[in-house]
Amino acid sequence: MNIHSLELINFRNYEHKEWQFKPSIMVLYGPNGVGKSNLLESIYVSTIGKSYRTNETSDLIQFGKEAAGIVVNFEKKETNHKINLRLSGKEKKEIRLNSNRISQKELMGTLNTVIFSPEDLQLIKGSPSLRRRFIDIEISQTSAMYYQQLHMYNKILQQRNKVLKDSYGKANLNLEEWDQQLANTASFIVKKRLESLRKINLLLDLMNRRLTNGKENLRIIYEQSYGDQKLVVEAKDFYELLQQALPQDRRRMTTSIGPHRDDLKFFSDSMDLKRFGSQGQQRTAILSLKLSELEFIKSEVGEYPILLLDDVLSELDKERRQNLLKFIHRRIQTFITTTDLDDVATLTDVMIIQCGERGQHEES
Ligand SMILES: Nc1ncnc2c1ncn2[C@@H]1O[C@H](COP(=O)(O)OP(=O)(O)O)[C@@H](O)[C@H]1O
Ligand SMILES: [Mg+2]
Missing domain, CATH: 1.20.1050.90 (RecF/RecN/SMC, N-terminal domain)
Structure with missing residues (x-):
């Protein structure tokens, strides 16, 4: 399972932003408060229709806006799919899979993720x-x-x-x-x-x-x-x-x-x-x-799910961290947030996504 791209509209601190990903390790890098966890959260919301950080849909919508949008293009069992969520403060959630309206129940299990956060x-x-x-x-x-x-x-x-x-x-x-x-x-x-x-x-x-x-x-x-x-x-x-x-x-x-x-x-x-x-x-x-x-x-x-690692690398000691990274390497598309690139220094095959002002650049 792989996410090809993600588009966020009025989601948390993102007014409108789009990313393309690779089927390897995505490192979301930047100082505190720039929206690294928000990005992971949006992927999680696409999995089960709600957040792990809040029960209030309105928290996910950018301050002062009516609604938020999440569009995820991903591949599962060699087929491309598109999930499109519209989160509104007042109306019911609108969820689409490949343009067809589906319920939150039907969304469950479409895109699979495992999250590991503090x-x-x-x-x-x-x-x-x-x-x-x-x-x-x-x-x-x-x-x-x-x-x-x-x-x-x-x-x-x-x-x-x-x-x-x-x-x-x-x-x-x-x-x-x-x-x-x-x-x-x-x-x-x-x-x-x-x-x-x-x-x-x-x-x-x-x-x-x-x-x-x-x-x-x-x-x-x-x-x-x-x-x-x-x-x-x-x-x-x-x-x-x-x-x-x-x-x-x-x-x-x-x-x-x-x-x-x-x-x-x-x-x-x-x-x-x-x-x-x-x-x-x-x-x-x-x-x-x-x-x-x-x-x-x-x-x-x-198929392996997508792995979301929110700020946990720094919580694990060196040995546990290496064990984890060894396990996921070249097997599981993984999104890792970090404020310190030293945490991922030993990894090859990563794509570094700079969060914050400087925009996105790649390394391998
Ligand atoms: N609904 C919202 N509208 C606009 N900004 C928000 C909203 N919710 C959170 N934020 C902003 O998102 C930022 C935190 O993002 P977060 O992803 O947690 O940062 P980090 O990069 O440290 O993981 C804060 O600056 C906060 O003000
Ligand atoms: Mg964070």
């Missing part, structure tokens, strides 16, 4: 929602069905929670229909997460052994805070637990059972990395995870 370094230590988002986006990129079910689940969940709030203190409450639907979608989501985790775990261990010279066994374990020791997977079990938890859910006016409460735990051998891992171990684990994401998408889609 926020990802929080993945192990940070809140469970980060880990859920990670796994959800990963699977959604390779399964439209998953994305659809997830969307549905969140909608039902919201409605159920609203009913819980509205009926607070009242005697009668019939959640039968919500709970059946919720249990069914919950089961689908958890099954798919477990199936994907099995694949990711195989890759993760392989990558981690490479990075640590075969010393540590790294794996992710799926965790639920409800049910007994055994994972709740089947719809009928979810349904039953929802009924058991109802008095408590009514008191708290929120739903305590379901994949929106689940979490992932990282283990190195038998050590819980969140609680006991050193910062170095956590970083290696996250790097292994990112490399596994690339391989996971490749195995599901048949």
